[in-house]
Structure formats: structure tokens, C-alpha cells
Amino acid sequence: MIIFSLMAVTSRRILRAAVYLLFALAGTAALYFMIDYQFLAAVQLIVYAGGIVVLIIFSILLTTHINEKLEKPAPGKVFITAVLALGGFVLTVYALTQHNFVVSDLPQTEATVSHIGEKLLGYGEGGYVLPFEVISILLLAAMIGAIVIAKRKASDS
Amino acid sequence: MMEHVPISHVLIVTSAMFFIGVYGFLTRRNLVTMLIGVELMLNAVNINFVIFDRYLYPDQISGHFFALFIIAIAAAEAAVAIAIFINLYRNIRSIDVEEVDKMKY
Numbered sequence: 277m278i279i280f281s282l283m284a285v286t287s288r289r290i291l292r293a294a295v296y297l298l299f300a301l302a303g304t305a306a307l308y309f310m311i312d313y314q315f316l317a318a319v320q321l322i323v324y325a326g327g328i329v330v331l332i333i334f335s336i337l338l339t340t341h342i343n344e345k346l347e348k349p350a351p352g353k354v355f356i357t358a359v360l361a362l363g364g365f366v367l368t369v370y371a372l373t374q375h376n377f378v379v380s381d382l383p384q385t386e387a388t389v390s391h392i393g394e395k396l397l398g399y400g401e402g403g404y405v406l407p408f409e410v411i412s413i414l415l416l417a418a419m420i421g422a423i424v425i426a427k428r429k430a431s432d433s
Numbered sequence: 434m435m436e437h438v439p440i441s442h443v444l445i446v447t448s449a450m451f452f453i454g455v456y457g458f459l460t461r462r463n464l465v466t467m468l469i470g471v472e473l474m475l476n477a478v479n480i481n482f483v484i485f486d487r488y489l490y491p492d493q494i495s496g497h498f499f500a501l502f503i504i505a506i507a508a509a510e511a512a513v514a515i516a517i518f519i520n521l522y523r524n525i526r527s528i529d530v531e532e533v534d535k536m537k538y
Binding site for chain 2: 313319347404
């Protein structure tokens with residue numbers, strides 16, 4: 277997963293970068309399968325690997341030439357950014373190793389589809405019906421916005 | 434299957450993934466590849482939510498729902514971003530950040 281994400285940000289062929297992103301996302305889905313969250317893994321595969329990566333590949337094909345290589349970023353910029361990212365990573369790992377996580381040994385709740393559906397539409401304690409409705413409005417707004425932005429103006433054609 | 438993997442190892446992997454996304458976002462100059470960096474960061478945070486939920490609070494499945502909502506928001510964001518890229522490309526034949534300095538025509 278790490279190797280694929282590294283290759284996704286360093287590959288100079290843009291289409292390959294997108295395919296490496298696909299592999300990194302599929303690795304994430306495999307991780308979800310390993311901790312027994314089958315529904316989430318399926319959603320990850322469908323929405324991320326199936327939807328977003330296909331969208332990205334489409335936009336690459338529409339906006340760049342297939343054999344075009346990206347120009348190399350300036351070495352100074354690469355150095356500064358790498359130092360920044362590495363510094364942040366080291367800081368995070370330091371904080372992680374200092375903190376002692378209390379791993380709970382409670383039995384795991386079954387993340388079955390019916391359980392998820394009841395929680396998602398529940399409006400009592402621990403229900404998620406409000407974010408569910410908000411996200412549906414957001415998705416509708418994003419869909420309309422995307423259509424309006426990408427639509428050719430009537431006078432252009 | 435993951436019982437013998439300590440939580441800190443998973444968290445180190447996800448933080449590495451997050452900072453790789455930061456690196457990609459800052460070094461790339463093509464808008465689509467910057468979007469790939471953003472997706473990597475979102476994905477790393479998503480794994481973090483799920484792992485915390487699974488290891489520390491296995492009796493509730495809240496992290497599961499956070500991850501679901503983040504996936505939905507990421508999909509919406511990618512759709513709008515790509516619509517903007519296509520419109521930009523149609524207007525100025527380029528999606529390089531250095532050349533995109535006008536937002537209005």
C-alpha cells in the first residue's frame with residue numbers, strides 16, 4: 277500500500293499514477309476485509325476504486341496526451357517538501373509511540389448490513405439520520421454543480 | 434485475522450500514507466495529480482477512523498459511519514473538482530497550476 281502510494285505521487289506518467297492510486301485504494305479495501313468490515317470494504321471498492329479512479333482516468337484522458345510525461349518538479353521544491361513531509365511523519369510517529377493505546381477487549385459488534393442500516397436511519401441514541409440526510413443534500417448539490425460547471429455554454433456550440 | 438497486529442503499526446502505515454499524500458499535493462503541478470494526493474490523504478484518515486473504531490471501541494461502530502460519510506464526501510468532491518478541471522481545460526487548454534491564474538472570463 278505504501279509502495280503504491282509512493283509511486284502514485286512520484287510516477288511521471290500521469291495515467292500510471294492513477295493506476296497506482298487504484299492499487300493503494302484496493303489495498304485499503306483488503307485491510308477492511310481483514311478486520312471483518314465487509315460492508316465498508318465493498319463500499320470502498322465500489323465508490324473509490326470503481327467511481328473515483330474511473331473519474332480521474334476519464335479526466336486524464338480528456339485533458340492530457342497519453343504519451344506526455346510530466347515535467348520534473350524543481351529539485352529545491354522537492355527537497356523542501358520532502359523535509360516537511362518527513363518532519364510531519366516523524367512527529368506523528370513520535371506522538372504515536374509515546375501514547376499508550378488501551379486496546380479494548382470487548383466483543384466486537386457485528387457490522388452486518390441490517391445493523392448498519394438501523395443505525396444509519398435511527399434517530400434515537402447513536403443514530404445517524406441527520407448526517408445521512410445532510411449528505412444526501414450535499415450529493416445532490418454536488419451533482420447539480422458538476423453538471424452546471426461542465427456544461428458548455430449555449431452560445432459556444 | 435488482525436488480532437496480533439498492534440494498533441500503532443497500523444497507525445504508522447496510515448500516517449506514512451497521509452504524508453505521502455501531502456508530498457504529492459505540494460510537489461505536483463498538474464491539477465489531476467494534486468487531486469490524487471488529496472484522495473490519498475482522505476483515504477489515510479478513513480483507515481484511521483476505522484482502525485480506532487475496531488481496536489479501541491469495538492462495541493460501537495461509530496468509526497464505520499464516519500468512514501462511510503467521508504467516502505461520500507470524497508466522491509462529491511472528486512466529481513466537482515473534475516468538472517472544474519474539464520471546464521478549465523476547455524477554456525485555457527491546460528490544467529497546470531502555474532497557468533491557472535484567472536478564475537473568471
